[in-house]
Amino acid sequence: MSEERSLNFLEEIIEEDLKSGKYKFIVTRFPPEPNGYLHIGHASSICLNFGLTRKYPGFTNLRFDDTNPVTEETEYVESIKEDVKWLGFEWKHERYASDYFGTLYEYALQLIDKGLAYVDDSSSEEMAAMKGTPTEPGVNSPYRDRTVEENRDLFVRMKNGEFPDGSRTLRAKIDMAHINMLMRDPILYRIKHAHHHRTGDQWCIYPMYDFAHGQSDSIEEITHSICTLEFVPHRELYDWLIEKLEIYPSHQYEFARRNINYTVTSKRKLLQLVNEKYVSGWDDPRMPTISGLRRRGYTPESVREFCDRIGVAKRENMVDVGLLEFCVREHLNKIALRRMVVFDPLRVVITNYTGSGEWLQSENNPEDPQGGSRSVPFSRELYIERDDFMEVPPKKYFRLAPGQMVRLKSAFIIRCDEVIKDEEGKVQELRCTYFPESKSGADTSGLSVKGTLHWVSIQHAVPVEVRLYDRLFRVEDPTDEAGDFKDYLNPDSLKVLPGVYAEPALADAVLSDRFQFIRMGYFVLDRDSQPGKLIFNKTVGLKDAWAKEVKKGG
RNA sequence: UGACCCAUGGUGUAACGGUAGCACUACAGAUUUUGGUUCUGUCUGUUAAGGUUCGAAUCCUUAUGGGUCAACCA
Numbered sequence: 311m312s313e314e315r316s317l318n319f320l321e322e323i324i325e326e327d328l329k330s331g332k333y334k335f336i337v338t339r340f341p342p343e344p345n346g347y348l349h350i351g352h353a354s355s356i357c358l359n360f361g362l363t364r365k366y367p368g369f370t371n372l373r374f375d376d377t378n379p380v381t382e383e384t385e386y387v388e389s390i391k392e393d394v395k396w397l398g399f400e401w402k403h404e405r406y407a408s409d410y411f412g413t414l415y416e417y418a419l420q421l422i423d424k425g426l427a428y429v430d431d432s433s434s435e436e437m438a439a440m441k442g443t444p445t446e447p448g449v450n451s452p453y454r455d456r457t458v459e460e461n462r463d464l465f466v467r468m469k470n471g472e473f474p475d476g477s478r479t480l481r482a483k484i485d486m487a488h489i490n491m492l493m494r495d496p497i498l499y500r501i502k503h504a505h506h507h508r509t510g511d512q513w514c515i516y517p518m519y520d521f522a523h524g525q526s527d528s529i530e531e532i533t534h535s536i537c538t539l540e541f542v543p544h545r546e547l548y549d550w551l552i553e554k555l556e557i558y559p560s561h562q563y564e565f566a567r568r569n570i571n572y573t574v575t576s577k578r579k580l581l582q583l584v585n586e587k588y589v590s591g592w593d594d595p596r597m598p599t600i601s602g603l604r605r606r607g608y609t610p611e612s613v614r615e616f617c618d619r620i621g622v623a624k625r626e627n628m629v630d631v632g633l634l635e636f637c638v639r640e641h642l643n644k645i646a647l648r649r650m651v652v653f654d655p656l657r658v659v660i661t662n663y664t665g666s667g668e669w670l671q672s673e674n675n676p677e678d679p680q681g682g683s684r685s686v687p688f689s690r691e692l693y694i695e696r697d698d699f700m701e702v703p704p705k706k707y708f709r710l711a712p713g714q715m716v717r718l719k720s721a722f723i724i725r726c727d728e729v730i731k732d733e734e735g736k737v738q739e740l741r742c743t744y745f746p747e748s749k750s751g752a753d754t755s756g757l758s759v760k761g762t763l764h765w766v767s768i769q770h771a772v773p774v775e776v777r778l779y780d781r782l783f784r785v786e787d788p789t790d791e792a793g794d795f796k797d798y799l800n801p802d803s804l805k806v807l808p809g810v811y812a813e814p815a816l817a818d819a820v821l822s823d824r825f826q827f828i829r830m831g832y833f834v835l836d837r838d839s840q841p842g843k844l845i846f847n848k849t850v851g852l853k854d855a856w857a858k859e860v861k862k863g864g
Numbered sequence: 865u866g867a868c869c870c871a872u873g874g875u876g877u878a879a880c881g882g883u884a885g886c887a888c889u890a891c892a893g894a895u896u897u898u899g900g901u902u903c904u905g906u907c908u909g910u911u912a913a914g915g916u917u918c919g920a921a922u923c924c925u926u927a928u929g930g931g932u933c934a935a936c937c938a
Contacts, residue, residue: 315878315886316878316879318877319889322880326937341938342938343936343937343938345937351881377937377938378937378938380937381937381938434935434936437936437937438934441934442934443866443934444865444866444867444933444934445865445866445867445934446866446934448902448934453867475936476936478936479936489866489867489868490867490868490933491867491933491934492933494934496937497936499936500936501936516936518936518937519938520938522938523938537933539869539870539931540931540932540933541913541938542868542869542932542933543867543868543869543932543933546868546931564869566869566870566931568876571875572934577938618876618890619876619887620876620877621876621878622877623870624869624870624878625869625870625871625878625930625931626869626870626871626930626931627875627876627877628875629875629876630874630876630888630889632875632888632889633875633876633888633889636887636888636889637888639900643900643901644901648898676896676897676898676900677901677902678903706899708899709899717897718897719897719898720897721897723897750897751897753897759897760899761897761899762897762898762899764898773910786932798919801907818898821920824868826898826900828898828900829898829899829900830898834933852898852899852900852901853899853900853901854899854900855899855900856899857899858899859899
């Protein structure tokens with residue numbers, strides 16, 4: 311209660327409802343259709359629905375909107391449950407719209423008996439022709455005035471499987487001239503002789519969204535049914551059905567879905583990327599799916615923080631993916647174990663180092679005093695990053711250059727004395743001297759350097775594979791460009807570096823570990839790893855002020 | 865040429881008739897054994913025009929701009 315944060319419009323409504331005594335507690339639901347994997351946009355809805363009942367008394371159901379058997383699969387149900395749990399939420403009841411098929415059928419019969427629904431034999435083309443347009447009224451179907459008895463008989467026979475797919479529908483009898491297209495005798499039931507992932511072959515008629523969603527809300531006594539803006543026009547039908555059926559009055563509220571730049575969040579488009587092999591699967595680390603983010607190394611905390619920061623409103627929006635990256639960096643900075651990994655090795659020989667090697671201590675995480683340290687082997691021959699040396703350095707280059715000194719992280723200060731090149735002039739090796747009295751933590755050398763480099767001891771180095779990811783698309787809004795959205799895929803969204811060298815402590819990595827490869831970015835072990843062949847995914851890079859400086863200069 | 869929803873810095877979101885704030889980004893500086901982190905500071909905004917009011921981002925009108933609606937999808 312100490313928090314001063316202002317309420318979003320849904321919280322305002324809820325607080326009002328609670329204060330007025332309209333409800334003692336609230337009930338929300340997260341209603342995915344099991345026809346694809348959840349993405350970052352869904353995360354927003356999950357955090358909203360579950361977050362509300364975490365903040366206010368009440369609970370949230372997980373309800374699968376499984377009314378279209380031809381696109382829905384158990385695989386999706388399982389992935390959705392896993393993703394919601396991973397995000398850190400618990401549902402009160404696990405429900406399915408298909409649980410209510412019997413009740414929904416009874417509801418349909420009631421509407422027929424009230425003269426509020428009829429069986430239509432029109433084809434979908436005929437129906438479309440009679441529907442009118444947003445500016446012109448529709449016309450009544452010739453089947454609109456069938457008797458209650460006839461409608462009942464036909465509907466029962468529809469259910470009994472006497473008619474082929476597409477031959478008949480059950481429609482609500484509202485008003486073909488209604489200004490709201492959805493009120494022009496919307497279809498309630500259609501015939502689909504299809505196998506359903508839960509009810510099998512029990513049914514051959516399936517309710518449409520509008521005759522399932524609101525009724526399911528009502529059956530579960532959902533108080534606040536929260537959906538996205540495109541359902542605003544459906545609300546009139548939602549309310550009409552509840553009123554005519556005289557069932558529990560759930561209420562629908564709409565908020566604007568979140569769009570994020572440089573990606574797509576449409577299940578249809580994501581499915582295409584998967585089916586047409588533009589990515590390795592739903593959990594490809596470049597995908598904006600929850601499973602993709604998880605494999606990429608995002609933490610549930612950071613995704614929740616992101617959803618919290620972008621808030622909830624009703625206006626169109628395009629959230630900068632940079633905010634998501636900020637959130638994950640913020641969390642990972644606190645928890646990631648620091649390790650040294652050289653991506654593009656350049657050999658360094660410490661010419662005055664005569665020992666056989668030694669083990670130095672290095673902190674696991676400077677942000678975490680309790681994090682402890684690990685041992686890192688130092689020896690005469692090391693790898694440093696090729697980028698960390700320049701023969702002719704520009705101004706303000708704090709890394710290694712002929713005659714210049716740097717500190718090797720957690721080790722010694724070295725000076726570059728000699729550059730060894732091959733016939734083509736490519737730098738092969740650096741000859742350096744080290745200053746024994748500059749040892750990290752016990753530095754009495756009096757030397758001071760501007761740069762600190764990461765490094766690995768060649769004889770102790772563990773070869774690993776690193777997969778570097780960049781945004782999947784090269785434009786902010788691929789769906790807003792001319793032509794196919796796939797034309798705007800970023801060809802450099804994945805770079806595999808098969809031979810990079812890590813300090814030995816990394817060999818013990820497990821899937822749940824989060825690492826910061828010092829000066830390189832945040833990484834996580836990939837599930838493709840084999841014993842002896844570790845693969846790391848780049849979650850996100852570190853902010854890079856030097857790269858920015860270089861860019862400005864050139 | 866209809867109905868509905870929406871309009872605050874580059875982005876996202878507050879201000880509920882009374883000082884336009886916060887976060888991200890960008891920029892500048894300090895600190896730093898990660899050019900990371902941390903800290904300090906700076907830039908940028910109420911779509912427009914009328915009206916109501918002592919006072920309008922907020923209320924009213926009109927305009928403009930964006931979005932949604934004519935699937936047996938959800």
